[in-house]
Amino acid sequence: xxxERTAADxxxxxxxxxxxxxxxxxxxxxxVEHGISGVPVxxxxxRVVGIVSEADLLNSEKRRVKLPRTALFGVFPLPDxxxxxxxxxxxxxxxxxxxxxxxxxxAADTAVRAVVSTMLERRVNRxxxxxxxxxxxxxxxNDALRAIQEEWNLSEG
Numbered sequence: 774x775x776x777e778r779t780a781a782d783x784x785x786x787x788x789x790x791x792x793x794x795x796x797x798x799x800x801x802x803x804x805v806e807h808g809i810s811g812v813p814v815x816x817x818x819x820r821v822v823g824i825v826s827e828a829d830l831l832n833s834e835k836r837r838v839k840l841p842r843t844a845l846f847g848v849f850p851l852p853d854x855x856x857x858x859x860x861x862x863x864x865x866x867x868x869x870x871x872x873x874x875x876x877x878x879x880a881a882d883t884a885v886r887a888v889v890s891t892m893l894e895r896r897v898n899r900x901x902x903x904x905x906x907x908x909x910x911x912x913x914x915n916d917a918l919r920a921i922q923e924e925w926n927l928s929e930g
Contacts, residue, residue: 780880780881780885781882781902781910782885783917783919784902785911785912785916788813788911789803789812790814790815790908791803791813791825793816793822793868793872795814795867795868796865796866797830797870797871800812800868810899810913811824811825811899818906820903820906820908821908822872822876823874825873826898829872829873830871877891877897877900878900879902879903881902881904881909881910883902888912889917889920892917899912
């Protein structure tokens with residue numbers, strides 16, 4: 774009887790991650806350069822503290838609410854156009870500002886079926902894989918699909 778495959782069997786181990794102070798421009802460059810759609814945000818100890826996806830970067834409303842909105846110690850609101858002119862969001866907003874903080878992580882020994890179920894139930898495209906609270910890999914929907922395809926191919930042969 775063959776052993777059930779786990780997250781460790783299908784995860785990408787060379788994970789592109791960012792720190793909380795990485796700018797949105799740097800994140801966008803990493804996503805494009807590596808052909809990925811999101812990155813885990815890790816603290817100095819390697820613990821996952823958030824995740825930033827393409828959707829976060831593309832969501833102008835989410836970015837807008839993170840821009841400074843007041844001047845003179847919070848007394849007078851600044852007009853939107855002035856805020857945009859004086860504050861380049863791509864270099865001033867960071868992963869910390871936009872990241873999703875409630876990140877679903879799983880252990881490396883989690884069964885592939887459980888990983889896929891979690892992705893579908895929680896409607897996420899990627900799940901960071903951790904050991905001892907430290908990032909060791911990531912499973913994307915593409916990784917999960919590839920695992921299912923391999924299983925189907927093995928069952929045909």
